[in-house]
Amino acid sequence: xxxxxxxxxxxxxxxxxxxxxxxxxxxxxxxxxxxxxxxxxxxxxxxxxxxxxxxxxxxxxxxxxxxxxxxxxxxxxxxxxxxxxxxxxxxxxxxxxxxxxxxxxxxxxxxxxxxxxxxxxxxxxxxxxxxxxxxxxxxxxxxxxxxxxxxxxxxxxxxxxxxxxxxxxxxxxxxxxxxxxxxxxxxxxxxxxxxxxxxxxxxxxxxxxxxxxxxxxxxxxxxxxxxxxxxxxxxxxxxxxxxxxxxxxxxxxxxxxxxxxxxxxxxxxxxxxxxxxxxxxxxxxxxxxxxxxxxxxxxxxxxxxxxxxxxxxxxxxxxxxxxxxxxxxxxxxxxxxxxxxxxxxxxxxxxxxxxxxxxxxxxxxxxxxxxxxxxxxxxxxxxxxxxxxxxxxxxxxxxxxxxxxxxxxxxxxxxxxxxxxxxxxxxxxxxxxxxxxxxxxxxxxxxxxxxxxxxxxxxxxxxxxxxxxxxxxxxxxxxxxxxxxxxxxxxxxxxxxxxxxxxxxxxxxxxxxxxxxxxxxxxxxxxxxxxxxxxxxxxxxxxxxxxxxxxxxxxxxxxxxxxxxxxxxxxxxxxxxxxxxxxxxxxxxxxxxxxxxxxxxxxxxxxxxxxxxxxxxxxxxxxxxxxxxxxxxxxxxxxxxxxxxxxxxxxxxxxxxxxxxxxxxxxxxxxxxxxxxxxxxxxxxxxxxxxxxxxxxxxxxxxxxxxxxxxxxxxxxxxxxxxxxxxxxxxxxxxxxxxxxxxxxxxxxxxxxxxxxxxxxxxxxxxxxxxx
Amino acid sequence: xxxxxxxxxxxxxxxxxxxxxxxxxxxxxxxxxxxxxxxxxxxxxxxxxxxxxxxxxxxxxxxxxxxxxxxxxxxxxxxxxxxxxxxxxxxxxxxxxxxxx
Numbered sequence: 059x060x061x062x063x064x065x066x067x068x069x070x071x072x073x074x075x076x077x078x079x080x081x082x083x084x085x086x087x088x089x090x091x092x093x094x095x096x097x098x099x100x101x102x103x104x105x106x107x108x109x110x111x112x113x114x115x116x117x118x119x120x121x122x123x124x125x126x127x128x129x130x131x132x133x134x135x136x137x138x139x140x141x142x143x144x145x146x147x148x149x150x151x152x153x154x155x156x157x158x159x160x161x162x163x164x165x166x167x168x169x170x171x172x173x174x175x176x177x178x179x180x181x182x183x184x185x186x187x188x189x190x191x192x193x194x195x196x197x198x199x200x201x202x203x204x205x206x207x208x209x210x211x212x213x214x215x216x217x218x219x220x221x222x223x224x225x226x227x228x229x230x231x232x233x234x235x236x237x238x239x240x241x242x243x244x245x246x247x248x249x250x251x252x253x254x255x256x257x258x259x260x261x262x263x264x265x266x267x268x269x270x271x272x273x274x275x276x277x278x279x280x281x282x283x284x285x286x287x288x289x290x291x292x293x294x295x296x297x298x299x300x301x302x303x304x305x306x307x308x309x310x311x312x313x314x315x316x317x318x319x320x321x322x323x324x325x326x327x328x329x330x331x332x333x334x335x336x337x338x339x340x341x342x343x344x345x346x347x348x349x350x351x352x353x354x355x356x357x358x359x360x361x362x363x364x365x366x367x368x369x370x371x372x373x374x375x376x377x378x379x380x381x382x383x384x385x386x387x388x389x390x391x392x393x394x395x396x397x398x399x400x401x402x403x404x405x406x407x408x409x410x411x412x413x414x415x416x417x418x419x420x421x422x423x424x425x426x427x428x429x430x431x432x433x434x435x436x437x438x439x440x441x442x443x444x445x446x447x448x449x450x451x452x453x454x455x456x457x458x459x460x461x462x463x464x465x466x467x468x469x470x471x472x473x474x475x476x477x478x479x480x481x482x483x484x485x486x487x488x489x490x491x492x493x494x495x496x497x498x499x500x501x502x503x504x505x506x507x508x509x510x511x512x513x514x515x516x517x518x519x520x521x522x523x524x525x526x527x528x529x530x531x532x533x534x535x536x537x538x539x540x541x542x543x544x545x546x547x548x549x550x551x552x553x554x555x556x557x558x559x560x561x562x563x564x565x566x567x568x569x570x571x572x573x574x575x576x577x578x579x580x581x582x583x584x585x586x587x588x589x590x591x592x593x594x595x596x597x598x599x600x601x602x603x604x605x606x607x608x609x610x611x612x613x614x615x616x617x618x619x620x621x622x623x624x625x626x627x628x629x630x631x632x633x634x635x636x637x638x639x640x641x642x643x644x645x646x647x648x649x650x651x652x653x654x655x656x657x658x659x660x661x662x663x664x665x666x667x668x669x670x671x672x673x674x675x676x677x678x679x680x681x682x683x684x685x686x687x688x689x690x691x692x693x694x695x696x697x698x699x700x701x702x703x704x705x706x707x708x709x710x711x712x713x714x715x716x717x718x719x720x721x722x723x724x725x726x727x728x729x730x731x732x733x734x735x736x737x738x739x740x741x742x743x744x745x746x747x748x749x750x751x752x753x754x755x756x757x758x759x760x761x762x763x764x765x766x767x768x769x770x771x772x773x774x775x776x777x778x779x780x781x782x783x784x785x786x787x788x789x790x791x792x793x794x795x796x797x798x799x800x801x802x803x804x805x806x807x808x809x810x811x812x813x814x815x816x817x818x819x820x821x822x823x824x825x826x827x828x829x830x
Numbered sequence: 831x832x833x834x835x836x837x838x839x840x841x842x843x844x845x846x847x848x849x850x851x852x853x854x855x856x857x858x859x860x861x862x863x864x865x866x867x868x869x870x871x872x873x874x875x876x877x878x879x880x881x882x883x884x885x886x887x888x889x890x891x892x893x894x895x896x897x898x899x900x901x902x903x904x905x906x907x908x909x910x911x912x913x914x915x916x917x918x919x920x921x922x923x924x925x926x927x928x929x930x931x
Contacts, residue, residue, distance in 0.1 A: 369902055412865040416903040461865070465908040500861040502910065503853075599856050599872070639857060 070109050073102060077113045081127035088127070089297045096134035103135075103142055111146050115153055118172045119165045123359055125172055126221075130295040133179025137305035143181050147173075147308050159316050163325050167214045170194075173310065174222035179295045180302040184229050186310035187222065191215050191237060197315055198244050204830050205249055206324035209271060211315060212244055216274050217358075220351055223278075223286035238282070245275045251827035255788060256329045258402045261446035265332040265348065273330040274354060281351040290355040290383065326828055331399035333436060339388045346387070356387060360396040364417075368409045375420035390425065390432045394418075398436065401458065402451045405792035411454060415461040433462075434471075441475065444486040449785035450792070452490055453675050460497030468498060468510040476514045483517070484673060484778035492518040493675050499523070500639050523637035527593035529586070539586040542566055546590045556611040563587055563616070579622030587616060588629040592644070596633075599643055606647055613653045623658035628667050638676040645680050649687055656749050659684045664756040673782040678789070685749065685794055692746050695739040702727040702735060750794075750801060754809050757787045758818055765815050775817070784821065791825040802826060838920040843870070843897045844890040846919040851910040852883050862909050863889045867896025871922075878928045886929065888922045 080095050081088060099110055117128050136143025150169060157166040173190070176182045197203070197211040215237075219226075226234040250269055254260070257267045268276075281288060295302060336345040346352040360378060367374035378393050401407050401414045422429045440447075440455055463470060478487035495518060499507050504522045511519065528534060529543035546562045554562075563583050570577035591613075595605035606613065617626045627645070634640045648654045662668065663677055671677050706727050727735075761783060768775040791798055798805075810822040847859070859872050868891065875886035891897040897918075905916040 371903065410866065410899055410903065412899075412903045416907050419907060457865075461907075467911060497861075501858060503855070503858075599860065600874070603871075639861065643860060 069102070070106065073099070073106060073110060074113050077110070077131075078117060078121065080131065081124040088294055092127070092131055092134060092294060092298075096131060096138065099131075099135060100138045103139060107142065107145070111142075111149050114146060115149055118150065118153075119168055122168045122171075123362055125168070126175060126292055126294055129172060129175040129179045129181075130298065132176060133181050133295055133302050133305065134298060136179075136181045136308075137301050140306050143305070144308050147176070147182060147310065151311060151313060155313065155316075161322060161324075163210055167217055170214045171218040171221055174218040177222055178225055178293070180305045180307055183307045183309050184225060188226070188230060188233050188237070190310055190313050193312065193314055195237065195240055195244075198240070200318065203318045204324065206327065206829060207318055207322070208244070209248070209327065210324050212241060213271060213274070216241065216271075216278055219278060219286075220281065220288055220291060220355060223281060227282075227286045241275070245271060249827065249830075252327055252824055253329065255792065255821075255824040255828065256327065256404045258329070258331055258404070258448055258451050259443060259446045260448070261443075263446075265335065267329045267332070268348075270328045270330055273348070276349045277351045277354050280349050288351050288355065289386075290352045292382070324829075326405070328403065331395070331402060333395045333398060333439060334391050338435070338439070339391055343385070343387050345391060352387075356381075356383075356392055357396055357399075360393060361400070364396070364400065365408070368413055368417075371413065371417040371420050374417050375424055378421065379424055390429055393421065394429075394432050394436050398440075401454055404448070404450065405795050407454070411457060412461065415458050418458075418462065419465050438474070441487070441490070444490050447486065448788075449782055450789045452486060453493070453678070456490055456493040456497060456675065460494050460501060463494075463498055464501040468502070468506070472511050472515065476512065479514060479517055482778060484782070486778070486781075488518060489673070489778075489782075491515065492520070496520050496638060496676075520638075521636045523640070525593060525596040525633050525637065525640075526635065527589060527596075528632065529589060530593075538569075539566060539582050543586045543590050546586060547594070550590070550594055556609050559587070559609060559612050560615065563612075578619040579625055580616065581625050584616050584622060584625045585629045587612060588626050589633055592630060592633045599640070602640070602644060603647055606644075606651060606653070610651060610653065613648075617653060620655065620658050620661070623654040624662045624665065626654065627658065627662040628665070631667065631671075638674070642676055642679055642683075646683060646687075649684065656684050656688045656745070657752055660749060660752050660756070664753075664760065673779060678786055681753070681786075681790075682793060685753075685790075688742075688746050688749050689794070689797060692739070692742045695735070695742050699732065699735045699739050702732050706732065746797070747801060747804070750798060751804070751809070753790060754787075754805065757783070757790075758809060758814060761787070761818050762815055765817060784817065787818070788821050788825075791821065795825070795828065798825070799829065835920060839918045841894065842918050842920055843892065843894050844888055844919045844921050845897055845900055845916045846886065847889055848886045848915045848917070849912055850883075850885045850887065850914060851912050852885055854883070854910045854912075856887075858909055859887055859889065862904055862907075862914070863900055866900035866902075866904055867891050867893070873922050873927050875929050876927050884929045888919060888927070889916075890922060 076095060076098065080091055084091055102110065114128060114132060117124070121128070132143065132146055135146070150173065154166055154169040154173070157163075157169065170190075173182060174187055177184050177187050194211040194215050198208045200208070223234075248271070250272075253267075253269050259267055330348075332348055334345060336347065339345045346356070360381070363377045363381075364374060367377050379389070381387075381389055397414055397418060400409070401411065407414070418433060422433065437455075437459065444452060475487070475491060478485075478491050481488060483489070483492070495507055495511065495515070498510075499520050504520075507519060529537065529540045529547075534540045542562060542565070546559060549558060549562050563586065566580070566583050566586060568577055568580045569582055570580070587609075591605050591609055592602060595602035613626070617623045626648075630644060630648075631641065634644070645654075645659060649656065649659065659680065663672075663681055668677065706729075709726055761780075764777075764780060764783075765775050768777075805822065806826075810819055812819070847863075850859075856872050856874055859874075860869060863869050863872070870890045870892050872890075873888040874883050875888075876882060877884040889897075889900065891900070901916055901918070904914065906913060908914070
């Protein structure tokens with residue numbers, strides 16, 4: 059290979075900069091910029107052809123918002139140099155096949171769209187594009203494939219039609235109609251069991267939450283009625299019609315979708331989030347209807363901008379606000395809707411939740427005269443629609459809104475929401491307000507919340523966080539452990555060692571001994587020690603952590619069985635009942651220091667003592683963080699095994715090549731070490747599986763119990779409590795779907811069997827349908 | 831040395847957080863910064879003489895990515911009505927929590 063000289067590098071960098079920047083704001087017209095660039099590139103083709111083609115192919119996937127700018131550029135190049143056009147098409151087709159094989163579906167979709175638009179630029183023969191579409195649609199006829207597979211291929215074709223529909227309609231009407239009939243047949247036959255699992259709102263009022271393909275198809279039918287004319291896509295090639303018409307066109311080679319494999323993961327289906335319609339926009343340009351193709355095109359581009367800039371919230375907000383056609387659309391409304399559509403996306407938002415919060419703050423700063431009003435209007439509408447909103451989404455707004463308020467001095471027209479105190483406290487609205495206030499409390503302090511919200515909300519204002527130490531409370535004299543607790547208190551204050559603390563606890567009688575011979579844990583010992591320790595550490599998180607660190611040994615000793623650990627957690631709850639955040643943080647710490655195990659946390663959360671807390675959001679914060687910790691632990695062990703195997707493999711290869719080994723290198727894993735690591739990994743994996751089984755089983759028990767009780771009493775099962783809990787079950791499935799999918803057959807055979815109540819089974823079936 | 835320092839900063843999972851109110855607590859820091867990732871520890875900056883909070887702290891994450899997310903999203907937003915400023919820190923060492931008294 060020839061060495062690249064610095065001159066070459068300079069020229070290549072300059073070419074890259076010229077190509078990637080074309081279509082940005084400029085003093086001259088886009089047409090003259092394109093014309094100029096095409097001439098420059100033509101001159102450089104003899105020396106830099108491959109580089110130029112590669113840069114262009116990169117632009118296809120990296121700058122899809124300028125798609126038509128680049129198709130026009132390729133068109134102009136092809137008109138000047140037929141071979142170059144041909145080689146570009148070849149390269150892009152190769153990339154497309156590669157993307158399909160390696161399941162980079164979104165990139166593949168953009169390439170399909172690019173190839174389609176190349177027909178408009180007279181680079182590709184229209185008939186050959188239709189053949190590609192046909193071979194994509196043949197996937198529908200395959201046997202034994204998941205619906206998500208054929209869905210994607212249909213989606214890839216549909217999402218290119220706004221660009222190429224008009225041309226197909228004019229040049230190939232018969233074939234195009236046939237294609238549309240095929241798609242129509244497919245759309246009407248699709249299974250939609252998965253839809254309820256993905257809906258932000260259960261209700262279709264005021265806007266239906268449509269499945270993404272259904273919605274796109276409806277938009278396409280509208281576009282067809284408008285004779286495939288839309289008002290959103292910039293089409294720079296129209297200006298060059300004279301030149302482009304003269305060009306010779308290429309025929310696309312056959313592109314056959316790679317066949318289905320069991321482990322191919324296709325994009326999950328989604329629903330289309332709608333918050334606003336045109337009546338919500340008071341003045342200015344009209345919001346395109348939900349079945350207007352413009353709505354799809356604008357939303358897609360806004361989503362793209364967010365995707366590109368999500369790491370820089372300031373750039374992201376600026377890019378959103380300088381949307382190309384901003385004067386023709388109610389941009390602020392569309393931005394807010396798209397931001398919330400991502401935040402509420404199920405199973406999870408594409409980016410960290412706090413990204414949306416900090417970007418919305420940025421948007422408010424950049425448009426202080428209009429954005430805050432739109433955001434307030436959206437918040438108001440979300441609040442009004444809480445009753446039918448999915449629990450996961452209610453939690454996400456509560457979390458976002460508290461953060462937003464904390465950035466704007468907690469100012470809000472609270473009085474407008476005062477009606478929520480008059481209904482059952484478990485209803486969504488009062489629950490939402492209570493949870494928002496809890497979160498606000500965590501970001502500020504109690505007095506601030508009391509001063510901020512009107513007195514009417516007093517029932518929903520969280521209590522002032524404080525600890526409770528029963529061995530010093532009124533009436534503690536008669537408790538069996540009080541004397542020892544006071545001794546322990548004194549001993550710890552005198553800086554006793556863990557061993558000395560254990561000695562103090564030694565003489566406590568075990569209340570379980572009366573019934574059992576050899577009780578698995580000592581509830582009184584645990585209660586006295588844990589309550590006293592957390593009481594002494596109650597000043598701050600740091601104090602509590604230090605207490606746990608110092609007496610780690612004692613905690614491990616007294617809570618060495620699962621029952622003991624659950625008992626420890628129950629004591630923790632009694633001490634910190636009025637400080638949710640402390641419970642969250644301490645459980646986290648106890649897990650990380652391996653004093654308690656994940657399964658103990660799950661069983662504790664489902665215990666009778668926690669039933670009044672069960673609908674509260676922090677319980678689920680603990681549940682998910684516990685599951686996540688288990689998952690992280692497993693993947694860490696998996697990674698370690700892989701790494702060691704790789705290292706050993708590399709070593710063997712080097713030995714085979716006759717290289718000497720450094721005998722002092724203790725980084726070299728032995729076979730026995732790897733075996734031990736694998737054992738550890740397998741243990742962790744079985745713990746992970748049993749954690750999920752415990753959780754699902756406990757869900758089934760409490761839900762079955764509720765359903766049976768309601769039926770027995772002849773009352774409606776669909777209570778607020780039921781809503782919170784069944785949707786939390788759904789949430790466990792969704793948030794951890796990658797893992798839970800691995801256990802599907804176990805779950806089906808063991809837990810979600812046909813004899814359980816249909817309402818519970820249905821949640822499982824909807825989940826399974828996400829990938830079928 | 832300087833290059834050593836730069837290397838530490840590039841791999842660091844610790845942030846220096848400044849411009850805090852003297853009344854802002856560890857609890858509040860946890861709430862904000864846990865939204866960006868799993869917080870390993872928070873060390874409050876203390877006045878050398880009185881050992882009371884004096885407007886800064888260190889936040890350490892388990893991974894670099896989580897710390898980067900905090901730089902992206904928490905930096906420049908408000909806590910207790912004050913705009914928090916985060917910066918990379920080479921890693922907390924005992925004694926550094928004491929500000930100038």
